[in-house]
Amino acid sequence: MNKKLSLALRWIFLILVLVVIYMPIALIIVYSFSSEKNIGNSFGTFTFSLYARLFTNKQLMSATINTLIIGLVSALLATVIGTLTSVGLYYMKRGKKAVNFVSQITVVNAEIVTAVGFFLLSIFLRDVLKLPLQRGVGWLIVAHTVMTTPYVILTVSPRLAQLNPNLYEAGLDLGAGPMRTLFTVIVPQLVGGMISGFALAFTLSLDDFVVTNLNKGTNGVNTVSTYVYASLRRNLDPAIRALSTILFVSVLAVLIIVNIVKKSKAKKQG
Template sequence: MVSKISKKIYLFLMFAFLYIPIVVLIAFSFNDSKLQGVWSGFTLRWYIDLFKDAEILRALYITILIAILSSVISTIIGTFAAIGIHGIKGFNRNIILNLNYIPVLNPDIVTAISLMALFRFVKVEFGFITMLLSHIVFSIPYVILSVLPKLKQMNVNLAEAAMDLGATPFYALRKVIIPEIFPGIITGMLLAFTLSIDDFVISFFNTGHGISNLSITIYSMTRKGINPIINALSTLMFVVLLVLLLVINKRSDEDLKIGGN
């Protein structure tokens, strides 16, 4: 009995430590005062000012555009890569899987500086393209890891049976394999989209003049002093990412139920 109570207290304290700061942030996004920690009444003016701020809106546009493009491109590349890895047998497959894990485990700062050095070496002008390429690169391994479990669950004889009946390899891929692994593809794309919106380090080192996403813009604003607009923007970002997380978790639960059946 004591053990159960202590576990509940521990969980409560842990989640309180994690989420109380977010609750405070959300609450003060509606605070009428510019001072942090002083409540002066309820207001929505920071949200109104947020959508009147040209710098924020431009950063939001760039963030969403890069997130959409990078998630779609990385999903296409990652899906075909996962199918290729799944078809490899033996020791070579383990080597490739370990190579795919390295970017996931690698600190963001190492990946960021490595990409920056590569772009400088090939003399690519820093800007929108370099940021987009960077987001594609760090998203691909996550897509591969999302698609591979669905490939393992798939009946390996389905594609072979389709080709035995006269289907071309591309037709079997489009009509048999892709529909079977589609939930994993969607999960990988949502994960890549979330990672792109959330990224700061890789974006910061691989952007150019005039190209700034939300994370870089927020960082620049905080160095000048905390503006309540940042609270409103952070609240909206938290809500959007929370919704995406719930969608990903729900899809994962559905995949597990389907796999269990």
């Protein structure tokens, strides 16, 4: 009886935790198909009108496109830089711990510090060094790349630790040059970690508000997060519910694909 009660309590606790975590998301998804402008006691009728409204809202679509451009480009750059940095750290003989420690500071650093740092850096480059720098999409790509690269290093490094440390030397002994060995021997072994790192970097960029809001400039560049914040001060556009649903489903699909790829690679290697 005690075992059955213990098992029941565990399941109840697990279900409660899952409900607390996913209830807000479930509400967004359900009410994205509602005809009601505001979420209240009445659901209204089932409709796709918010999705139609989403694609006719020029400001929101522009913010979405900016978000995707910044997220995809910065995630790609972070994946390349993070992977190469991980490989360099793995084969570094001296100072590995110090460099690795420095590279991970931004992971535990408060995001507001990173945001203010990039804001001041843009002023320094523009006003002191007189560089033709404007805060906007380009600057946000740089900021998001720097912000997410350490996370890629964290996902790729464990995969590197599982590799045979003699693979690189073996490639050189077989006549391949350093670059060819890197891209034909080492990098293919890291694809699973790279995909996970890319997905994580893209999600972090997609979700960011603090760095983006301080560094987007005054030329009208908006992302989804800054658009939602501005809408909250007026009246939140109901089309946000449809966009949030699409983003959630897209991220969920990416995570499923990442897990499938990782499992298939694990089976091949096993």
